[in-house]
Amino acid sequence: MSDNDTGGTPKDSHYARLRRAHREKTRGAPPVRPRRPSHPGRPAPADRVRLYGIHTVQAALANPERRLHRLLATRNAVNRLELAGEPPCPLEIVEPKLLDQELGTDAVHQGVMLEADPLPARRLDSLAEANLLLVLDQVTDPHNVGAILRSAAAFDVGALITTTRHSPQESGVLAKSASGALEVVPHIEVVNLADALGELASLGYQTVGLDSEGPQPLEAALAGRKVALILGSEGKGLRQKTRDTVASLARLDVPGRIKSLNVSNAAAVALYAARWHLAR
Template sequence: MARHKRGNRDGSPSRPRLWGRHAVAAALDNPARRVLKAWATHEGAAAMQFPPGLALTIADGADLGRLVPNDAPHQGVVIETEPLEDIWLGDILSEAGERSVVLVLDQVTDPHNVGAILRSAAAFGAAGIVTQDRHSPPESGALAKAASGALERVPWARVVNLARALDEIAEAGFWRIGLAGEAAMDLKDALGPPRVALVLGAEGPGMRQNTREHCDALARLPIAAEVESLNVSNAAAVALYAASIG
């Protein structure tokens, strides 16, 4: 899996550094996550359930601040981990229920947006998210903090070719709906089949043409004319809610 270089305050691609109590607690609770070391204030350590044997350093808040990017809200806890094991798209599709939603992100690269989308995916019970490995952010503290624990709970498949992945999603019985502001159809009218893949593009350029061609329908969110568009993470949350009640 391709991974991008990060500054040493965010750990490294092979040893991402996570912070914030929700993100850290979720990582500690995840049996699939290997935590290598931890730093915490006395208050932060008291709020966590660090496993016996984990290398834990007690430090003050300023010292922890030097372990994370500038102004990162570490909330008194920082851990260094191994990245999660790769998840295969086929596993997500085979384990999805008869009524399921999968999110497909086309070149959404901002870690805060992807983290927020993971959080919404967890809130609405999505089966998983799918991204292209070369055009998506790696695991990081910023992403995990925005996900508020959902990075550990929502299956995330990184694929080499998004068009081929959309073909595989269709073969698994998912109706693929691409969200596009200029589409003639509202999302509620495009919904119907019990298995749905919601496809979202990056802010600005939106979905690439080849991605659009691999959707069964294009639909828009019916927002006020005075608002040009929604942030991609907000659009994902609205679309997930619509799909959950559609």
């Protein structure tokens, strides 16, 4: 005997009930808007970088070492930048859509873009009396490097040292993640990290590599009055050559069940410990 013969509901009534339930659940809810298609943006002119975001651009405009070319901003962004007098480079008032076309729809530009030259290259022998340095051994993610730069600025690091290869170049993504710190923390690129660590040692820096299997906690390893902390890549950590070159290896002791930290978080914790040591 069929469902219809017994006076029951049709076989497709199950789906009808689901549709009714969905209508009831979503009644009054805001409509679902289709996601914007991703657009990569236009490439920057040769030998220039495009910086974006309010804090990033504000810091770059205030940096006397920046050679600026043009500033594109919405009217709202101009007010947020709080420019004192005439801007230091040509300013174009634009609509947000134009910035999406220039930078790509994934860039969180906050209505402003600055076109400038990359910062001048620096050398290790340009280090003055800095007592704390941060060295990255092939950390490749620009978001991580940007976050590390923010921590470096917060803890008054004298310079961030990276390798020329297998490290992100200066870019809008890195600068936005650094939120202005790229303009205040000197960034030095070296070709050979082992040679650079040797030079730092000759300049009086205690080179301490962070390693999860380090023989002692970082707090116990810190001994000198000038410290260079070395952190490895997101996945592999320090390379063997780097392990063999640093003066000592140390670990970050953490009490929780997860014993490893993201490299940017590890950098912040290590910098706090180093600053505490140097302040004693």
